[in-house]
Amino acid sequence: MTATTVDLSGNRLGWAVADAVTVTWRNLLTLLRTPQLLVFATIQPILFVLMFRYVFGGAIQVPGVDYVNFLMPGIFVQTVAFGATSTGVGLAEDLGKGLIERFRSLPMARSAVLAGRTVADLVRNVFVVALMCAVGFLVGFRPSTGVLAFLGGVVLLLLLGFALSWLFAIVGLGVRNAESAQAATFPLTVPLVFASSAFVPLESMPGWLQAWAERQPVTITVNAVRALMIGGPTSTYVLQSLAWSIGMVAVFAPLAVRRYRRAA
Amino acid sequence: MAEAIEVAGLRKRFGDVVALDGIDLSVPAGTVFGLLGPNGAGKTTAVRVLTTLLVPDAGSAAVLGIDVVRGAEEVRRRIGLAGQYAAVDENLTGRENLRLVGRLSHLPGEHVRRRADELLGRFDLLDAADRVVRTYSGGMRRRLDLAAALVHRPPVLFLDEPTSGLDPRSRADLWQVIEDLVAEGTTLLLTTQYLEEADRLADRIAVVDGGRIIAAGTSSELKDQLGSTLVEVTVADGETAERAAAALGRLGPVEVADGKVVSLKVDDGARSLPGIVRLLDAEGIDLAELAVREPTLDDVFLTLTGHRTEEEAA
Numbered sequence: 001m002t003a004t005t006v007d008l009s010g011n012r013l014g015w016a017v018a019d020a021v022t023v024t025w026r027n028l029l030t031l032l033r034t035p036q037l038l039v040f041a042t043i044q045p046i047l048f049v050l051m052f053r054y055v056f057g058g059a060i061q062v063p064g065v066d067y068v069n070f071l072m073p074g075i076f077v078q079t080v081a082f083g084a085t086s087t088g089v090g091l092a093e094d095l096g097k098g099l100i101e102r103f104r105s106l107p108m109a110r111s112a113v114l115a116g117r118t119v120a121d122l123v124r125n126v127f128v129v130a131l132m133c134a135v136g137f138l139v140g141f142r143p144s145t146g147v148l149a150f151l152g153g154v155v156l157l158l159l160l161g162f163a164l165s166w167l168f169a170i171v172g173l174g175v176r177n178a179e180s181a182q183a184a185t186f187p188l189t190v191p192l193v194f195a196s197s198a199f200v201p202l203e204s205m206p207g208w209l210q211a212w213a214e215r216q217p218v219t220i221t222v223n224a225v226r227a228l229m230i231g232g233p234t235s236t237y238v239l240q241s242l243a244w245s246i247g248m249v250a251v252f253a254p255l256a257v258r259r260y261r262r263a264a
Numbered sequence: 265m266a267e268a269i270e271v272a273g274l275r276k277r278f279g280d281v282v283a284l285d286g287i288d289l290s291v292p293a294g295t296v297f298g299l300l301g302p303n304g305a306g307k308t309t310a311v312r313v314l315t316t317l318l319v320p321d322a323g324s325a326a327v328l329g330i331d332v333v334r335g336a337e338e339v340r341r342r343i344g345l346a347g348q349y350a351a352v353d354e355n356l357t358g359r360e361n362l363r364l365v366g367r368l369s370h371l372p373g374e375h376v377r378r379r380a381d382e383l384l385g386r387f388d389l390l391d392a393a394d395r396v397v398r399t400y401s402g403g404m405r406r407r408l409d410l411a412a413a414l415v416h417r418p419p420v421l422f423l424d425e426p427t428s429g430l431d432p433r434s435r436a437d438l439w440q441v442i443e444d445l446v447a448e449g450t451t452l453l454l455t456t457q458y459l460e461e462a463d464r465l466a467d468r469i470a471v472v473d474g475g476r477i478i479a480a481g482t483s484s485e486l487k488d489q490l491g492s493t494l495v496e497v498t499v500a501d502g503e504t505a506e507r508a509a510a511a512l513g514r515l516g517p518v519e520v521a522d523g524k525v526v527s528l529k530v531d532d533g534a535r536s537l538p539g540i541v542r543l544l545d546a547e548g549i550d551l552a553e554l555a556v557r558e559p560t561l562d563d564v565f566l567t568l569t570g571h572r573t574e575e576e577a578a
Contacts, residue, residue: 107340
């Protein structure tokens with residue numbers, strides 16, 4: 001009866017990758033079939049650009065930099081961080097609908113549902129970041145470094161988004177529907193995104209908040225991306241950001257897979 | 265015959281709630297086993313342990329001789345599960361759903377395509393194959409869910425309340441599909457709240473309540489225990505009721521309730537009615553009312569546990 005099932009033994013990694021690719025395909029297909037989700041996902045960062053560029057921007061003084069150039073790297077990082085919450089939302093939805101249960105009853109790799117979700121959300125973030133670049137140029141964003149440095153910055157912020165996806169995966173597996181996932185990820189994203197250097201210089205914050213803000217991964221990545229896009233000392237922030245992102249994946253991915261095994 | 269499913273002393277608790285309180289059962293290969301019980305009886309928990317989704321606190325469970333905890337991955341390759349909530353992706357088409365499951369079951373690509381088409385045809389979903397599942401009716405979703413459980417031709421199939429919430433027509437359709445599968449030799453364990461469903465599909469039935477099996481046997485053995493169909497005869501007054509009871513007593517056990525309702529237990533249900541009417545007519549007894557009651561799950565419970573199923577929720 002099982003003669004048609006390909007033998008797993010000896011090639012677990014190969015199957016883990018194949019399964020993750022299959023699940024990624026499924027998630028991207030879902031994304032294409034519900035374009036309204038993508039539209040909403042892009043409207044929010046566009047509104048943030050317009051708000052900070054034209055409403056708050058005039059009141060925010062950043063010495064030596066045009067505010068729009070200061071803002072856009074922050075917007076990019078904010079975009080991927082908010083985009084990463086969709087990992088939690090998607091998993092919570094799959095869990096509530098019983099799909100996770102089905103996947104867990106199949107002889108597929110235990111990591112595939114999560115890897116397929118985080119990778120699909122990474123692809124989604126690539127798309128949204130590309131769009132935000134275009135929006136940035138429209139409102140006057142002018143990077144002053146080279147193309148390679150700019151792309152390096154994009155890679156760095158996508159990596160942060162991927163790492164945060166694994167954090168939100170843990171959150172999403174603990175709730176049952178999209179609304180709860182949204183509500184549960186919000187208190188995590190706000191201190192990361194807003195108590196950071198994304199929109200304002202840290203010096204404008206009270207000391208106790210600076211103490212948090214200057215050490216957390218969003219600030220570090222924003223500083224790294226900013227340096228790569230509009231100039232400034234790069235190496236320390238870039239290395240710290242890489243360390244944060246890789247470290248978060250290393251810690252959160254096994255925890256998320258552990259939670260997946262016991263989910264539902 | 266080899267046992268396809270063997271369960272001994274299975275226990276599982278969630279906090280203060282005891283979901284399984286020592287379940288033993290065995291299902292011979294190629295047979296259908298029905299777990300019958302109300303909501304919260306532990307049926308779904310039992311299925312989730314057997315399908316490797318949940319690790320039990322104590323006891324053992326094996327599918328085709330493979331322990332569901334130690335050999336979880338081996339077990340997953342040999343079982344199919346279709347749940348209470350149709351676990352299909354609403355944003356994929358029927359065909360894509362089946363291919364997804366086929367690929368994740370590690371079937372070769374060509375085989376996946378063929379198998380998906382075959383199942384779509386078999387479950388009468390070919391016309392809807394390339395529509396997203398969001399547009400499917402409840403019955404279609406259930407059929408697709410069942411098809412998804414069969415993609416890798418599992419020798420053992422678990423169906424958790426396969427027809428709950430379906431209209432009678434879709435239910436009858438699904439029963440037919442399940443009977444065809446069983447005819448091909450699939451071992452099936454199904455859970456249900458409907459006595460009728462267990463009666464129609466299962467070779468053996470276990471009645472579950474409070475995480476324990478409180479009765480087990482074939483459907484007819486259980487019905488014997490229940491006293492089968494009740495025929496209730498209502499007459500004008502107590503004196504007539506006495507005479508009716510005396511007459512009907514020749515056909516089976518009788519009871520008089522409310523002074524003028526005589527109930528008779530019969531084995532052949534509605535077929536016994538003409539005889540009953542002729543008998544009462546010959547005795548010159550006028551009928552005010554005549555009713556036939558088939559035993560319901562509620563009756564099973566009342567008989568076996570002394571409490572009605574609604575009390576589960578209270």
